[in-house]
Amino acid sequence: MQRRLPLAGVWFGLVVAFLLSEGSGRGQPNEPAGKAKLRRLPQEVVQRWRAAGAEAGWLRVNEYGFIQFLEEQEAQAGDLPGFRFRTRPGDGVVGKLPAPGAPFGLDLRGSTITDTRLKEIAQLQNLQSLNLMKTRITDAGLKEIAQLKNLHTLNLWGTRISDTGLKKLIELKNLQWLSLSLTQITDAGLKELVHLQNLQTLDLSGTKITDAGLKELTQLQNLQWLSLSLTQITNAGLKELAQLQNLQALSLSFTPITDAGLQHLAKLQKLQTLYLFGTKITDAGLKHLTPLQNLQWLDLHSTRITDAGLQHLTHLKNLQTLNLDDTPITDAGLRELTHLQNLQTLNLCGTPITDAALKHLAKLQNLQTLDLSFTPITDAGLQHLAKLQNLQTLYLFGTQITDAGLKHLTPLQNLQELYLSRTRITDAGLKELTQLKNLQRLKLGGTQITDVGLRELSGLKLRELIIPDEAQTNLGLKHYLAAMQPPTRLSLSGWKITDTGLKELTQLKNLLELDLGSTKITDAGLKELTQLQNLQWLDLSGTKITDAGLPHLVQLQNLQGLNLGSTKITDTGLKELTQLQNLQALWLDNTRITDTGLKELTQLQNLQALWLDSTRITDAGLKELTQLQNLQLLYLSRTKITDTGLKELAQLQNLQELDLKRTPITDAGLPHLVQLQNLQGLYLYGTRVTVAGVRELRKALPGCIILR
Incomplete structure (x- = not known):
């Protein structure tokens, strides 16, 4: 499903998210806990929230400090039950929902x-975890959050809060976990945090703090987890951190620290996790870490560490996770690692190690996760891995592995995840993989596997399977589903499947999301989808769907999101869509829709997001849209909308994001937008609007980001 993120800079956000999560997220797979041990909310409460557009699941803070939203099969005992909304809940919706009578979480990421809408959230006094990551919450919203006295976890990653707003958070005496990553927080704001004496986890990555601000943090003596990645903290700042005697995890990735600064960390005797990804640390600096006998996790990704430096690590007997990704270590250096018998996770991606090195790794009997991606290893080296009976996850991306090497993996009966993308394996090798009965994730992208060969995997019960483009056919889909556990989300975008292939989907009764974008399906195939009564999101963009196929979609009454962009539908077909009263997001971009069709859309009163880019609508059609008072996101780029039409848009008081790129509007129309006081994002690229016009509009809409 193509869901656009508000505002520009999406790719930057993805890159930073990668850095702040300290790598690729490769860790130990989560063992499913017994269902009876999960904390659950009353079923009637869950049903009411689902009816309002929320997903029900569980929340957990993972080992990288990120809040995860988990489905039933992923949840463990101890996870917090909660809900997730894909768009903003409708006005007043949360206030009308039954408040869970037990602790729960809410993911609005x-x-x-x-x-304004946070006022409704503030009524939920049992709320313990609130994720507002990458939302447009400002300091004003923190006033509402301050009423949640039982809040334990708060994620404000990438929001628009500042030092001023932190003053409001001092009321949250029970707060234990706080992320301020990628906000405008400075040293001045840290003075407010000292009131949060129960704080155990604090993420300040990507903020403007300096060494001076760290003096304030020394008052937070209960702090256990601290991230300072992507800040300007130097060696001088590390001297202050030495006072945090209860610190267990520290991230200094992409900071200007050097070897000299590490000597201050030697005083942190409780430290268990240390990230030094992308720093200037060398072999000499590792010597300062030897006093840290409780260290279990060490990330040296993209540092200057060599074989000589690994000798210092042999003193860290409790080390369980070691990341040496993209370092120049060789086979000789790995011999030193055999002393680390508690090692469970080892990342050697992009290093120059060879098959000979794997002989040393075979001595690490507790190893559970091993990454050998983009190393020069071959089939001959894999025979040494057969001794690693506890191995659960193995990365072999971009190696020289062939079918012959896969036979060496069959003794690894505890293997749950196997990554073979961009290797030389073929259909013949898949027979070996069927012996790995506990396999849950398998990635075969960029290999020579065919749709016929996938039949060999039918005995597996995978949760995730990635296959080459060439295998994405009707036959491939049949074998693909036979190898999978029944999915709730399925993306077939770009597959070569036709209407015949859709028959394979009819048994997926629990499917919630289906992406068929850019496939070869037609109207006839949509009849098969009518059996998917739980479907909530459907992407048909770039297909051959016409008006004739839309009557089949009417039977999918739980649909909340529908993408018909770049199809041949017309105004006539929109009459059918009026029966989908739960629809919240509708993509009609690059279709033949005109003003006439917009009259039909007025019946979709729950619509919150509408894409009309590159359609034939005019100012006259915008009069119809004024009846959609719940509309929050409206995209009108490359249409004939003029200044006159903006007068109509002024009536959409809940509008938060408006895209007018490459329309003929001018400065004369901008005064109409002043009435949109909830507007937070406005795109004006390629219009006749001037710099002066934007300057005046920004004065009237100070909370709106205007891109010209």
């Missing part, structure tokens, strides 16, 4: 929630 990336949604269009506003400061």
Whole structure:
């Protein structure tokens, strides 16, 4: 499903998210806990929230400090039950929902929630975890959050809060976990945090703090987890951190620290996790870490560490996770690692090690996760891995492995994840993989596997399977589903499947999301989808769908999101869509829709997001849209909308994001937008609007980001 993120800079956000999560997220797979041990909310409460557009699941803070939203099969005992909204809940919706009578969490990450709507959230006094990551919450919204006295976890990653807003958070005496990553927080704001004496986890990555601010943090003596990645902290700042005697995890990735600064860390005797990814640390610096006998996790990704430096690590007997990705270590250096008998996770991606090195690794009997991606190893080296009976995850991306090497993996009966993309394996090798009965994730992208060969995997029960483009056919889909556990989300975008292939989907009764974008399906195939009564999101963009196929979609009454962009539908077909009263997001971009069709859309009163880019609509059609008072996101780029039409848009008081790129509007139309006081994002690229016009509009809409 193509869901656009508000505002520009999406790729930057993805890159930073990678850095702040300290790598690729490769860790030990989560063992499913017994269902009876999970904390659950009353079923009637869950049903009411689902009816309002929320997903029900569980929340967990993972080992990288990120809040995860988990489905039933991923949840473990101890996870917090909760809900997730994909868009902002409709006005007043949360206030009308039954408040769970037990502790729960709410994930609004990336949604269009506003400061005003947080008033409803503030009524939920049992709320313990709130994720507002990448939303447009400002300091004004923190005033509402301050009423949540039982809040333990708060994620403000990438929001628009500043030092001023932190003053409001001092009321959250029970707060234990706080992320301020990628906000405008400075040293001045840290003075407010000293009131949060129960704080155990604090993420300040990507903020403007300096060494001076760290003096304030020394008052937080209960702090256990601290991230300073992507800040300007230097060696001088590390001297202050030495006072945090309870610190267990510290991230200094992409900071200007050097070897000299590490000597201050030797005083942190409780330290268990240390990230030094992308720093200037050398072999000499590792010597300062030897007193840290409780260290279990060490990330040296993209540092200057060599074989000589690994000798210092042999003193860290409790080390369980070691990341040496993209370092120049060789086979000789790995011999030193055999002393680390507690090692469970080892990342050697992009290093120059050879098959000879794997003989040393075979001595690490507790190893559970091993990454050998993009190393020169071959089939001959894999025979040494057969001794690693506890191995659960193995990365072999971009290696010289062939079918002959896979037979060496069959003794690894505890293997759950196997990554073979961009290797030389073929259909013949898949027979070996069927012996790995506990396999859950398998990636075969960029290999010579065919749709016929996938039949060999039918005995597996995978949760994730990635196959080459050439295998993405009707036959491939049949074998693909036979190898999978019944999915709730399925992306077939770009597959070569036709209407015949859709028959394979009819048994997926629990499917919630289906992406068929850019496939070869037609109207006839949509009849098969009518059996998917739980479907909530459907992407048909770039297919041959016409008006004739839309009557089949009417039977999918639980649909909340529908993408018909770049199809041949017309105004006539929109009459059918009026029966989908739960629809919240509708993509009609690059279709033949005109003003006439917009009259039909007025019946979709729950619509919150509408894409009309590159359609034939005019100012006259915008009069119809004024009846959609719940509309929050409206995209009108490359249409004939003029200044006159903007007068109509002024009536959409809940509008938060408006795209007018490459329309003929001018400065004369901008005064109409002043009435949109909830507007937070406005795109004006390629219009006749001037710099002066934007300057005046920014004065009237100070909370709106205007891109020209």
